[in-house]
Amino acid sequence: MSRSHTHVSEEVTDQACPLVEVIDHVAGKWSISILVAAARGPIRFTELERSIEGISRRMLTLNLRRLERDGLLTRTVHPTVPPKVEYSLTAMARELYSYLTGLVEWAERHRGAIAQARTAYDSKAAAVPQAGQPHP
Amino acid sequence: MSRSHTHVSEEVTDQACPLVEVIDHVAGKWSISILVAAARGPIRFTELERSIEGISRRMLTLNLRRLERDGLLTRTVHPTVPPKVEYSLTAMARELYSYLTGLVEWAERHRGAIAQARTAYDSKAAAVPQAGQPHP
DNA sequence: CCGTATCCGCTCGGATACTG
DNA sequence: CAGTATCCGAGCGGATACGG
Numbered sequence: 497m498s499r500s501h502t503h504v505s506e507e508v509t510d511q512a513c514p515l516v517e518v519i520d521h522v523a524g525k526w527s528i529s530i531l532v533a534a535a536r537g538p539i540r541f542t543e544l545e546r547s548i549e550g551i552s553r554r555m556l557t558l559n560l561r562r563l564e565r566d567g568l569l570t571r572t573v574h575p576t577v578p579p580k581v582e583y584s585l586t587a588m589a590r591e592l593y594s595y596l597t598g599l600v601e602w603a604e605r606h607r608g609a610i611a612q613a614r615t616a617y618d619s620k621a622a623a624v625p626q627a628g629q630p631h632p
Numbered sequence: 633m634s635r636s637h638t639h640v641s642e643e644v645t646d647q648a649c650p651l652v653e654v655i656d657h658v659a660g661k662w663s664i665s666i667l668v669a670a671a672r673g674p675i676r677f678t679e680l681e682r683s684i685e686g687i688s689r690r691m692l693t694l695n696l697r698r699l700e701r702d703g704l705l706t707r708t709v710h711p712t713v714p715p716k717v718e719y720s721l722t723a724m725a726r727e728l729y730s731y732l733t734g735l736v737e738w739a740e741r742h743r744g745a746i747a748q749a750r751t752a753y754d755s756k757a758a759a760v761p762q763a764g765q766p767h768p
Numbered sequence: 769c770c771g772t773a774t775c776c777g778c779t780c781g782g783a784t785a786c787t788g
Numbered sequence: 789c790a791g792t793a794t795c796c797g798a799g800c801g802g803a804t805a806c807g808g
Binding site (some may be wrong): 513515516518519520522523525528535546549550552558562565566567588591592594596599600602603604606608609610611612613614616617618 | 649651652654655656658659661664678685700701702703725727728730731732734735736738739740742743744745746747748749750752753754764
């Protein structure tokens with residue numbers, strides 16, 4: 497945000513493409529699901545819509561466009577009737593894939609532990625009258 | 633994957649803790665920065681604030697609380713004056729660490745390519761009058 | 769089948785001010 | 789030092805309707 501003034505001549509990419517933003521796009525809530533789903537091979541719009549639980553059509557479209565714009569997905573339109581559109585990973589995205597699945601597998605392994613940690617945290621926060629008591 | 637029949641015991645954590653939500657917390661915009669920064673060893677609040685470019689105090693606090701609640705960070709208060717609070721990764725989070733750095737390194741490697749892909753996409757979208765023309 | 773467009777509630781998140 | 793509290797604008801995201 498408050499970037500000290502860089503030379504505008506060469507490194508536009510540094511300004512235009514902060515790491516945090518790239519990661520945010522790539523590791524976004526739906527992006528991971530989409531990329532993992534598309535990793536098996538070309539996949540159609542409605543297949544994505546059905547395979548990703550809870551995503552709305554709007555959010556699917558928005559994420560697909562953003563991933564395409566970032567060069568992670570290619571969109572291929574087959575001029576048939578009815579229309580058929582397929583999305584595939586680019587080389588860049590295939591390289592990303594293993595990190596994503598690693599993340600997902602980690603989340604699966606620790607999902608239970610996380611749920612327990614939340615319960616513990618919440619019950620602890622609820623029962624601390626001797627410290628959190630604002631006297632009336 | 634989406635609709636295999638779950639046992640009741642798993643169903644509880646499944647409801648309380650959807651995979652997508654876990655990933656969203658863990659791979660969130662600021663979460664990654666925080667976890668990576670805390671991986672080197674116990675780190676203080678202001679150290680985090682200074683080392684993470686662009687984060688506000690509010691967002692830092694919110695993310696720290698959420699990570700603590702999810703069992704990824706431990707918060708240790710040293711009863712000194714002035715007060716000293718340190719955050720450390722839990723075992724669960726240290727296991728996550730390598731996937732996160734993998735992601736970050738990927739983002740660094742391809743930051744330039746992504747910036748170029750965006751430029752290409754935008755210029756293509758701007759100059760396609762023969763296909764995108766909405767006839768009046 | 770594969771989207772786009774519009775409305776709108778709701779949350780995110782920065783700015784600011786105040787405590788132990 | 790390490791937060792909490794409150795305000796408030798921006799934009800995310802669901803619902804709905806429509807088009808090629």
